[in-house]
Amino acid sequence: MSFKVIDPGMIALxxxxxxxxxxxxxxxxxxxxxxxxxxxxxxxxxxPRGSAALExxxxxxVLEALSDMTFALAGADLGATLNGxxxxxxxxxxxxxxxxxxxxxxxxxxRAYLAFPGGIQTVARLGSAATVTREKLGGLDGxxxxxxRGDRLLSMESAVAEQRAMPDWAIPDYxxxxxMGLILGYQYECFSITQxxxxxxxxxxxTSNIDRMGYRLQGEPVASEQNGIISEGIALGAVQxxxxxxxxxxxxxxxxxxxxxxxxxxxxxxxxxxxxRKPGDIVEFRLMDVAEAENRRMLYDRQFNH
Amino acid sequence: MTRMQPVNESTWIIYLGxxxxxxxxxxxxxxTRNIRASLGNCLTDxxxxxxxxxxxFDLQQADRFAVEALLRTAFEQVQGVSExxxxxxxxxxxxxxxxxxxxxxxxxxxxxxxxxxxxxxxxSEQIYRVYAIGFSPGFAYLGNTPESLRIARKSTPRLxxxxxxxxxxxxxxxxYPSQTxxxxxxxxxxxxxxxxxxxxxxxxxxxxxxxxxxxIDRETFxxxxxxxxxx
Numbered sequence: 001m002s003f004k005v006i007d008p009g010m011i012a013l014x015x016x017x018x019x020x021x022x023x024x025x026x027x028x029x030x031x032x033x034x035x036x037x038x039x040x041x042x043x044x045x046x047x048p049r050g051s052a053a054l055e056x057x058x059x060x061x062v063l064e065a066l067s068d069m070t071f072a073l074a075g076a077d078l079g080a081t082l083n084g085x086x087x088x089x090x091x092x093x094x095x096x097x098x099x100x101x102x103x104x105x106x107x108x109x110x111r112a113y114l115a116f117p118g119g120i121q122t123v124a125r126l127g128s129a130a131t132v133t134r135e136k137l138g139g140l141d142g143x144x145x146x147x148x149r150g151d152r153l154l155s156m157e158s159a160v161a162e163q164r165a166m167p168d169w170a171i172p173d174y175x176x177x178x179x180m181g182l183i184l185g186y187q188y189e190c191f192s193i194t195q196x197x198x199x200x201x202x203x204x205x206x207t208s209n210i211d212r213m214g215y216r217l218q219g220e221p222v223a224s225e226q227n228g229i230i231s232e233g234i235a236l237g238a239v240q241x242x243x244x245x246x247x248x249x250x251x252x253x254x255x256x257x258x259x260x261x262x263x264x265x266x267x268x269x270x271x272x273x274x275x276x277r278k279p280g281d282i283v284e285f286r287l288m289d290v291a292e293a294e295n296r297r298m299l300y301d302r303q304f305n306h
Numbered sequence: 307m308t309r310m311q312p313v314n315e316s317t318w319i320i321y322l323g324x325x326x327x328x329x330x331x332x333x334x335x336x337x338t339r340n341i342r343a344s345l346g347n348c349l350t351d352x353x354x355x356x357x358x359x360x361x362x363f364d365l366q367q368a369d370r371f372a373v374e375a376l377l378r379t380a381f382e383q384v385q386g387v388s389e390x391x392x393x394x395x396x397x398x399x400x401x402x403x404x405x406x407x408x409x410x411x412x413x414x415x416x417x418x419x420x421x422x423x424x425x426x427x428x429x430s431e432q433i434y435r436v437y438a439i440g441f442s443p444g445f446a447y448l449g450n451t452p453e454s455l456r457i458a459r460k461s462t463p464r465l466x467x468x469x470x471x472x473x474x475x476x477x478x479x480x481x482y483p484s485q486t487x488x489x490x491x492x493x494x495x496x497x498x499x500x501x502x503x504x505x506x507x508x509x510x511x512x513x514x515x516x517x518x519x520x521x522i523d524r525e526t527f528x529x530x531x532x533x534x535x536x537x
Contacts, residue, residue, distance in 0.1 A: 020362075023351040024338075025501075025509050026443045126503055135443055136484075137503070185313035230326060231438055231447075233353030233360025235317040257355050257440035265314040293315035294370055301366055 001069045001117065001155040005147050009060030009103060012147040014120055014139050017050030019128035023233070023256045030130030030138060031252045033212060033275035034111050035268065037075030039304055040170060041115035044072035044092050045160045049304045051119030052129040054153070056112045059103040063153070065095040070160050075112040076174060076276055079104025090166045109174035109276035118156030132253055174276040181267035181288030182239065188263050190226040198222055199263060200285050204247065208279040212253035215274060217283065221245025224261045231259040237266035249274060267293045269300060310377060316365045318377055322384070323357045326449065330357050331435055333384045335394070335514025340380035348373065354513040355438040396516045399496050401430065401472055402527035406534045407495035414474070414491050417457050426521060428452045429493060434479060434517045444483035444501035444509045448517055451479050463489035468535065470495045472519070497532030
């Protein structure tokens with residue numbers, strides 16, 4: 001059960017649930033930028049949660065099936081086709097040896113997830129297959145390389161146990177306006193009430209400086225009473241506000257410690273939605289209580305506990 | 307000021323002070339050990355730094371209130387802990403301070419108005435503490451460098467700092483575990499691998515450890531596997 005990489009496209013990375021437990025050594029977690037799409041891609045095949053899948057950013061990837069197999073596609077619509085026929089995300093598909101799976105460019109969203117029965121076979125490093133290119137960790141052979149021309153994607157299992165269909169309510173529309181929940185924390189007290197008001201009411205544009213480390217936003221600048229802080233641990237979704245007042249939302253490959261003031265953290269499931277936004281898209285923040293974040297997260301997790 | 311707060315639904319931060327000091331560093335190291343022991347499998351990640359500890363936990367195993375109670379107990383236990391050298395590892399790292407690898411030694415000596423021999427003596431006589439690890443995997447921030455060696459970062463960072471390089475900047479010293487860009491003033495190089503993901507220990511130093519640098523000559527450096535390849 002395998003696919004051959006004909007063209008790796010813009011960038012395609014193997015990701016699993018992430019590399020937990022090594023941040024005290026400066027090793028970041030990696031993991032899927034859009035956790036929602038990643039989890040449902042595995043769910044569609046009945047895979048254990050966190051099984052290694054492919055994260056395709058922007059598109060242009062071309063794969064050829066070397067045998068008959070099943071896969072699931074979730075997340076962004078990157079104009080995928082199978083032997084020239086359009087393929088929509090959030091479904092399970094069957095292919096035969098010789099079939100070509102081709103991705104175009106983003107139609108809706110930015111990142112698609114391709115899951116295979118039981119997950120992709122990898123060489124785990126520090127307990128994970130999550131690819132972090134700058135740390136040279138993860139991926140097919142553990143060396144942190146993105147997918148290369150000629151690579152083989154082998155699945156762990158040869159078949160899937162059941163046919164599954166997505167519940168409609170779990171299919172997001174990435175072109176919808178996005179208002180992200182933000183939990184106040186860290187140095188939020190260094191931002192005056194007026195500055196906080198500004199932050200929670202102003203629209204921010206997603207800039208072209210977006211990668212797996214962080215999303216730089218641009219809008220009304222927010223001033224902090226502090227320029228730098230003593231370096232401290234950075235949680236997933238932390239929003240750094242450097243001196244220029246433009247927020248940087250820290251994503252999966254974030255640095256583990258840093259010294260810019262932070263106003264709080266974006267709620268994890270809203271971070272997943274941000275990962276599907278493109279340069280030029282508008283996003284906003286809304287105040288979220290940590291209790292609401294906890295409740296929503298627990299309800300979400302319940303979907304995937306087999 | 308000491309305080310703890312949740313920063314997202316599965317992470318807490320605990321602050322043990324507002325200023326970098328030996329006493330706070332000792333509390334950070336002790337708190338990190340206490341939290342590892344009390345949270346067990348519930349702990350997904352922990353990031354000790356200069357004055358704080360960031361704790362991530364598995365929300366599927368315990369909720370915020372259960373974790374808060376455990377953290378509070380661990381936190382109360384370190385109040386009053388001060389500098390305690392007895393349970394701190396001392397790591398001795400061999401360093402070659404020779405001209406082929408100490409790329410900025412001449413400059414440092416000039417800026418600090420010292421001879422290169424004095425710079426080496428001052429740097430290697432000090433005992434340092436690992437205050438934080440970050441920037442890149444295994445990159446350890448050590449303090450404090452002697453007053454007379456305080457120097458600013460380079461105005462233009464080097465695009466490639468060779469692995470093993472020892473740098474100084476302000477009151478800190480650090481070792482580059484892998485070749486990365488960097489702006490610290492390079493004073494020497496260790497022949498040892500600072501990280502080895504296939505080893506049991508992974509890194510040579512951990513936050514809280516004490517570190518001493520042992521000057522070695524060129525021959526010893528090469529015998530120990532040190533490389534003189536250059537920029």
